[in-house]
Amino acid sequence: MGDVEFVHYRGPEAARALSEEYADVYTEIYAEPPYNSGPLYSRGRFLERTGRQAHRPGFELLAAVDVDTRALAGFCFGFSFGEGGWWGGETTEPPAEVLTAEKVAVIELVLRKAYRGRGYGKALLEAFLAGRPEPWATLLAHPAAPAHARYERWGWRKVGTVRPAPDAPVVDAMVLNIL
Numbered sequence: 001m002g003d004v005e006f007v008h009y010r011g012p013e014a015a016r017a018l019s020e021e022y023a024d025v026y027t028e029i030y031a032e033p034p035y036n037s038g039p040l041y042s043r044g045r046f047l048e049r050t051g052r053q054a055h056r057p058g059f060e061l062l063a064a065v066d067v068d069t070r071a072l073a074g075f076c077f078g079f080s081f082g083e084g085g086w087w088g089g090e091t092t093e094p095p096a097e098v099l100t101a102e103k104v105a106v107i108e109l110v111l112r113k114a115y116r117g118r119g120y121g122k123a124l125l126e127a128f129l130a131g132r133p134e135p136w137a138t139l140l141a142h143p144a145a146p147a148h149a150r151y152e153r154w155g156w157r158k159v160g161t162v163r164p165a166p167d168a169p170v171v172d173a174m175v176l177n178i179l
Contacts, residue, residue: 002068004120006127014061014077015054021072023047029110034144040168053079053107062128064111064120074111074120076128078139081105087140087173092160094138098175104132106139109147121147122154135179140164140171148172 009017023043030041039045053059058080064073081103086094093099106128111121129137140162141148152158156174163170 002066004064004073004115005067006124007063007065009061009063011059014059015051017061017063018050018054022050022075025072025074025110025112026108028112034142034169038167038169040165050077050107053077056080057082058104058134060128060132062124064115064124066115072112073115074109074124076106076109076124078104078106078108078128080134081138087138087162087164089162089164089168090170091162091173094159094173094175098136098138098159101136102134103136103138103175104129104134104178106137109139121150125154129176129178132178135177137176137178139174141174142169142171 023046026046027037027041027043031037035041056079059077060079061075061077063075065071066073083100083102085103086099106125109121109125111124139151139156141151151174156176158172159175160173161170162173
């Protein structure tokens with residue numbers, strides 16, 4: 001696999017950019033342990049959920065595209081949580097300093113196996129967060145996923161737990177001060 005380049009999409013342009021190729025990459029990644037293609041990680045749920053999320057305020061999509069093949073290597077997307085906004089479902093309340101501030105919710109950060117181990121995941125996340133106006137970023141990470149330990153190494157800290165849907169696992173809510 002070759003090098004990747006990042007392509008930014010914002011607002012309505014981001015909603016239009018999301019294609020079946022994103023669903024293909026998503027289902028490929030979430031077939032891996034510990035997700036094992038659970039109900040929350042199905043193609044249909046991804047398409048339905050992402051279709052709604054793409055119209056949220058501050059939605060941004062960053063695609064990692066192989067420069068040689070033009071194939072989608074991975075992507076990162078998210079949107080703004082206003083003051084008082086937090087994750088849905090069964091959740092513990094975050095620290096007041098986080099809850100009362102604006103935040104960017106990193107909804108997905110996925111990278112195909114062939115592109116891992118070369119710094120692209122960290123670069124993808126950093127590029128996504130660069131220039132965001134919110135002082136905090138938040139994401140959900142499965143405690144058994146290899147990405148969880150990576151987020152901790154990158155400075156993210158656990159502030160609670162979330163079960164986003166009744167058929168979803170309990171995951172850790174993590175935050176990072178980005179200003």
